[in-house]
Amino acid sequence: MKKQSKKNIAEIKKRFLERYGAATTELEFASDYELLVAIILSAQCTDKRVNIITKGLFAALPTVEAMADSSVEEIASLIKSCSYFNNKAKNLLAMAQNVVANFGGSIPHDEASLKSLAGVGQKTAHVFMIEFLHQNYMAVDTHVFRTAHRLGLSSAKTAVKTEEDLTKAYMSELAVLHQAMVLFGRYICKAKNPLCDSECFLADFCQSRSNFKPA
Ligand code: SF4
Known part of the structure; x- marks a missing residue:
């Protein structure tokens, strides 16, 4: 070629x-926490489906602290119509606990810190920096x-x-x-x-x- x-x-x-x-992105979000969770959920799942799931998820767990205090079982039950929901639930809990323990409860905005979170690889980190920070990635x-x-x-x-x-x-x-x-x-x-x-x-x-x- x-x-x-x-x-x-x-x-x-x-x-x-x-x-x-x-x-702009078709994912619906109102904060950096919501955007990061939505992007993690969107792997192998349509944005339309993610938007349906996150309505209930963010009503139940509105902050990263609430997610960190949750459990894999609770998160899995809230996202069960998403592909790979068990694995994503594990990653979301680990991500939230890491943010609370190591980043003062604030979602980090730099690539290296984002990539240190469970479920966040280069693509997810870049999509976050594109959509939330409008950076040239x-x-x-x-x-x-x-x-x-x-x-x-x-x-x-x-x-x-x-x-x-x-x-x-x-x-x-x-x-x-x-x-x-x-x-x-x-x-x-x-x-x-x-x-x-x-x-x-x-x-x-x-x-x-x-x-x-x-x-
Ligand atoms: S839609 Fe895609 S595959 Fe079809 S002509 Fe355009 S670029 Fe090529």
Whole structure:
């Protein structure tokens, strides 16, 4: 697969910004605690489902302290319609207890501290910094990975390397471009039956319609 030229990358970036420049996350949250919990829950789960779950979860456990004083069983019962709910419940309890014990009950806002929390890897930390702090970071989920490869913006095997390629290619406005590629992948450049002929505004740059997935 041929990598896109600088000129083509600039045009792809321009079209993404024109189409999705005002886009924000579809996750609903009112604080840094709520956003971090929602992002942890969103792995392998739709934002729509997470928004349904978090309504009840945050009514029962409105603060990180309340979550830290809870139990795996209680959290699991509140998130049981989410995929991998047992594992996510364990991570959420450990995350909350760590925040209370080591960060004075305040969700940390820097990458290294975020990544020290249970259930928080590089993608989750970057999505948090993009959505809450509007910082210039890229994060690569399944949609961003697939669309980056279909558009010839990366041929890397892993999400982390793809993130590096996209960061180098775009340089600026990464937070908006992350959101743009998530929405493009979710609604147009879908894994199965992408809307190539009816909806795609980047078809002239498309290199492959394969369903790329990270190694
Ligand atoms: S033409 Fe189809 S596969 Fe290619 S970028 Fe557009 S929607 Fe995705």
